[in-house]
Each structure stands twice: as C-alpha cells, then as structure tokens.
Amino acid sequence: MPLTPKTSARSRRSLLRALGGGAVLGGLAGCGVPAAYVRPGERAVADLSARDKRLTWANWPLYIDTDDHDPNRRPTLAAFEKRTGISVEYTEEINDNDEFFGKISPALMNHQRTGRDLIVMSDWMCARFVRLGWVQEMDRAGQPNVAEHLDPQLRSPAFDRGRRYSVPWQSGITGIAYDRRRLGREIRHVSDLWASDLKGRVTLLSGLDEAFALLMQGNGVDITRWTAADFHQVCDQVEKYVAQGHIRRFTGNDYTKDLVSGDVLACQAYSGDVIQLQADNPHIRFVVPEEGAELWADSLMIPDRAAHKRNAERLVDYYYAPEVAAELAAWVNYVCPVPAAQDVLAAAKDKDTAALAQNPLIFPDAEMRKRLVIARDITSTERVEFAKRWNKIVGL
Numbered sequence: 001m002p003l004t005p006k007t008s009a010r011s012r013r014s015l016l017r018a019l020g021g022g023a024v025l026g027g028l029a030g031c032g033v034p035a036a037y038v039r040p041g042e043r044a045v046a047d048l049s050a051r052d053k054r055l056t057w058a059n060w061p062l063y064i065d066t067d068d069h070d071p072n073r074r075p076t077l078a079a080f081e082k083r084t085g086i087s088v089e090y091t092e093e094i095n096d097n098d099e100f101f102g103k104i105s106p107a108l109m110n111h112q113r114t115g116r117d118l119i120v121m122s123d124w125m126c127a128r129f130v131r132l133g134w135v136q137e138m139d140r141a142g143q144p145n146v147a148e149h150l151d152p153q154l155r156s157p158a159f160d161r162g163r164r165y166s167v168p169w170q171s172g173i174t175g176i177a178y179d180r181r182r183l184g185r186e187i188r189h190v191s192d193l194w195a196s197d198l199k200g201r202v203t204l205l206s207g208l209d210e211a212f213a214l215l216m217q218g219n220g221v222d223i224t225r226w227t228a229a230d231f232h233q234v235c236d237q238v239e240k241y242v243a244q245g246h247i248r249r250f251t252g253n254d255y256t257k258d259l260v261s262g263d264v265l266a267c268q269a270y271s272g273d274v275i276q277l278q279a280d281n282p283h284i285r286f287v288v289p290e291e292g293a294e295l296w297a298d299s300l301m302i303p304d305r306a307a308h309k310r311n312a313e314r315l316v317d318y319y320y321a322p323e324v325a326a327e328l329a330a331w332v333n334y335v336c337p338v339p340a341a342q343d344v345l346a347a348a349k350d351k352d353t354a355a356l357a358q359n360p361l362i363f364p365d366a367e368m369r370k371r372l373v374i375a376r377d378i379t380s381t382e383r384v385e386f387a388k389r390w391n392k393i394v395g396l
Helices: 021-030 075-084 097-109 123-132 144-149 190-194 208-218 228-243 255-261 271-278 309-318 322-332 341-346 351-358 380-394
Strands: 054-058 087-091 118-122 167-179 202-205 247-251 266-270 284-287 293-301
Touching: 054 309, 075 087, 075 309, 075 322, 097 118, 097 123, 118 123, 118 309, 123 293, 144 309, 167 190, 167 208, 167 255, 167 271, 190 208, 202 208, 202 255, 208 228, 208 266, 208 293, 208 380, 228 247, 228 380, 247 255, 255 266, 255 271, 266 271, 271 284, 322 341, 322 351, 341 351
Parallel strands: 054 087, 054 118, 202 247, 202 266
Antiparallel strands: 118 293, 167 266, 167 284, 167 293
C-alpha cells in the first residue's frame, strides 16, 4: 500500500479529569482496599483465539490510518485481517482516560470481562491499570517484532519495567509551541514563557498529568524522581503567574485554536499537534527546551479475562513490523515507537512522505533524545492531594 502523509486538526490527547470516579478508585486501591486488586493467577481465562478468529480493539478517534476514499476503511488493519484471517472489531470509543476507566472498571473490579481484547491508554493511566492488576502480561516470545524493534527509550518505564504489560501504540513529546513570526524571537527555555512580552499570551495545559513534568524540568528537576516539594514549587509559581495575568488560560487540546489565531504566542503543546499545524503555518515552531521535555506514550494493553489474548498479541506485533509502523507514522504524525520505520519512510517514492523520515518530531534525533525523559507517574496516594491543589489553580 502506498505511503501518503495525512493531516488532521483533531488531536488524540485528552483533558484529564483527575478527580473523577477512576481517580477515587485508584486512591482506594492505593490505600489497601483489597477488592480492587487482582492477583496474577486470577487475570486470565481460557483463550479462544485458536478457534475464534477475532478480537475487539478500543482506541481513540483519528489514531489509525484511513483510506482516502472510505474513512471507514483502515488499510493497515485490513491487511492484518487478510494476512491472518482474524477479524477485528475496531471501535473509536476512548475520548478521555478517566471516562473510559469508569466505563470498564466495574467489570474489572468484579473479575468480569470488559468485552475488549485490546485497549489504548495514556501512560499515566496505564500505570493505574498495572498497579491494580487489571491487565495481562503479554507473551513476548510470540512477539518478535516488539522484541526487536521497540524504541529503547520506551522499553522500561517506571510503571512497567520491561514492558511486560504494555506496548506503546504511539509516542509524543510535551514541549512548547510558539509562533516565531508573531513573537519575533526564539524560545529555548521553559523560563522564556515568563518573559514580559508574553504576558497574557501564554497558555498551559489544564490536565495535571499533562502539565507538571515540563514545568518541573524548567526548575532543573529530574522528573524520573520528582518529589512532593517539587510539585508544590511548580504550583506556587503557576499561582503567581495566574495572579499577575501572565497566563491567559488553561486548555485542553483547544490550545491549537489560540495559537493559530494569534491570541496566544506560546503554549504548552503536544508534538503531534504541531506537525499538523505546521502544514498550514510553517512559522509555528515546536521546541524541546534545553532543560528537557517529557516523552510519553499511549500504550496497548490486554485487559484481564480477555477472551482473545493471542489474537491481540499478534495484532500488537504486526504493528511493530517496520513497514507497517511506517505506514501508520505517515498518517498519525506522532513519535513512532519503531525507529526502524524511519528507513522505510526515507525510501518512499513520494517526496513528501520521504521527508517525514527527517522530521525529529516523528523520529527524534540523537541530540533531541538527550533531552527527552519519561516522568515517574503520580501514585494513587499522591493523586488525591495533588489534583485537589492543581484543579483549584486551573479552575476545574
């Protein structure tokens, strides 16, 4: 199938509602309530994959390639079905991490099937599933592509050492976006957001998990081992800039509208969104500050008691074949978790597609990678306290 780059104004990242029902349940589990946690021996059921060639996959909207003439046809997925004989029921039902957690948590908490064999969650939510024992360990012996091609920088996050329970679907960077032409200068540091010429023209992300790491890095904090004191220092700083009118507002994905209109000159942003914006405005830049930026992933997981575990594992491994990963990367434009896909894209006959291989927001170069860090997640006990303070600041 031909590789053709796609663009979309809609993002796959979502606003966190940190004090939703899922956060409360996560807090209860962290406090020792035994009903939530599922022991390893109680997570699996008889696998029907060998005789029942199907699986159900829940994902976010606009997070897979689609056919130019039929938006309901997904070429890479259709190729998997033809190659394996496995039918995939693909649903775009995840619009918010906490919302989806609330939808399937009653079944998981009560040792029941969710009706899904594969789900895609942001890494901070993956951490909650792993802590609760609500996802099954994958059989890496049957996933040679994952074993060989998974980006080394994504192989062992703190919440899932060795990636036993999760595999990145797509990755990305939370950094700073700005309009170089309107601002008239470059941004290189987190502290540049607080310059006087940006007063009232800056936005920050409203979600706790999305916002805190970059701001900590601006203070020189190692976000792999940040502390409560580091978090409260960030809150003190943000409160000050809110009081001064320096921060225009806190946003979800709608920060893109403010940046395009010129109402905002600089903002916290996701790398994949900026690639989309640059298609219409090449003056919009994305920067990984010299102090560093957060590397995150949305990851595939197999829920407890999934009836088609092996089929799901085969699908995950299929997307780690470099040629398949390249086709997906050309469409979604996030950081590709399969570095070997870069050579596939570079060899594409289409000039625009081949150029994507040199885009550091899809394939970060060695210099950029030195500044990318995966933050440790917020624990269940920390979350209640931290979310209460953060949400008060941002007005949630």
